[in-house]
Amino acid sequence: xxxxxxxxxxxxxxxxxxxxxxxxxxxxxxxxxxxxxxxxxxxxxxxxxxxxxxxxxxxxxxxxxxxxxxxxxxxxxxxxxxxxxxxxxxxxxxxxxxxxxxxxxxxxxxxxxxxxxxxxxxxxxxxxxxxxxxxxxxxxxxxxxxxxxxxxxxxxxxxxxxxxxxxxxxxxxxxxxxxxxxxxxxxxxxxxxxxxxxxxxxxx
Numbered sequence: 725x726x727x728x729x730x731x732x733x734x735x736x737x738x739x740x741x742x743x744x745x746x747x748x749x750x751x752x753x754x755x756x757x758x759x760x761x762x763x764x765x766x767x768x769x770x771x772x773x774x775x776x777x778x779x780x781x782x783x784x785x786x787x788x789x790x791x792x793x794x795x796x797x798x799x800x801x802x803x804x805x806x807x808x809x810x811x812x813x814x815x816x817x818x819x820x821x822x823x824x825x826x827x828x829x830x831x832x833x834x835x836x837x838x839x840x841x842x843x844x845x846x847x848x849x850x851x852x853x854x855x856x857x858x859x860x861x862x863x864x865x866x867x868x869x870x871x872x873x874x875x876x877x878x879x880x881x882x883x884x885x886x887x888x889x890x891x892x893x894x895x896x897x898x899x900x901x902x903x904x905x906x907x908x909x910x911x912x913x914x915x916x917x918x919x920x921x922x923x924x925x926x927x928x
Contacts (some may be wrong), residue, residue: 725739727866727867727870728865730862730870730887731870731873731874734862734874734876734877735877735881738877738878739834739881741853742775742881742882742885743760743885744849744871745813746847746849746884746920747808747843747847747849747917747920748771748840748843748844748847748849748850749846750913750916750917751767751771751811751839751888752764752767752768752771752840752886752889752890752893753838753889753893754910754913755767755831755840755890756889756890756891756892756893756894757766757893757894757898757899757909758833758906758910759836760831760894761890761891761894762833763831763833763836764836764889764890764891764893764894765828765887765890765891766834766836766837766840767836767837767839767840767886767890768832768840768883768885768886768889768890769840769883769886769887770837770839770840770841770844770886771839771840771841771843771844771882771886772878772879772882772883772886772887773837773879774840774841774843774844774845774850774883775844775878775879775881775882776875776878776879777845778844778845778850778878779852779854779874779875779878781854782854782855782862783862783871783874785876802925803846805848805922806921806925807842807843807846807877807919807922807923808846808847808848808917808918808920808921809917809918809921809922810842811843811914811917811919812913812914812915812916812918812919812920813880813915813918813920815910815913815914815917816910816911816914816915816918819906819907819908819910819911819914820907823832827836835898838904847879853903860912862874881905916922
């Protein structure tokens with residue numbers, strides 16, 4: 725019963741962190757609207773794979789490492805911030821470029837999955853969440869099945885959420901609305917990524 729309560733708390737905390745907007749949300753919705761549904765779905769799978777990686781690292785003692793090795797925490801912060809800024813600048817520069825009929829072919833499923841994975845692994849929100857809140861809620865000396873259920877839950881919930889976003893934002897009506905306001909939307913998304921990255925650098 726003790727572990728079931730901890731499991732429910734962990735899953736609840738994870739869901740709250742999962743659905744809150746951030747770089748992961750931006751990358752999967754932008755990929756779905758500007759490239760294709762398939763690319764968006766693979767971006768969602770890339771984010772799910774990153775969630776599994778973060779969960780495993782949290783269960784392996786990520787919080788301890790970040791607390792006792794400040795240089796590691798700073799390195800992750802700077803790398804994540806610079807990547808978000810670079811991605812935001814790239815998005816703004818491409819905002820005025822029209823989508824062509826060959827657009828979806830320009831981003832393979834491997835590239836979509838890899839880009840989303842990198843975004844999540846360098847996402848300051850992921851570092852903060854899995855390195856502190858998530859790691860602290862995990863009970864000490866939990867049985868092996870507990871860790872397995874946590875890892876599986878993170879993957880499945882991420883897949884449901886991000887692939888669901890990919891399906892919604894690749895809907896023709898939603899995509900049509902995006903095309904009408906493509907420049908404004910991509911500038912806003914790019915600006916949000918730059919602000920997130922800049923805020924992270926400033927917070928150092």
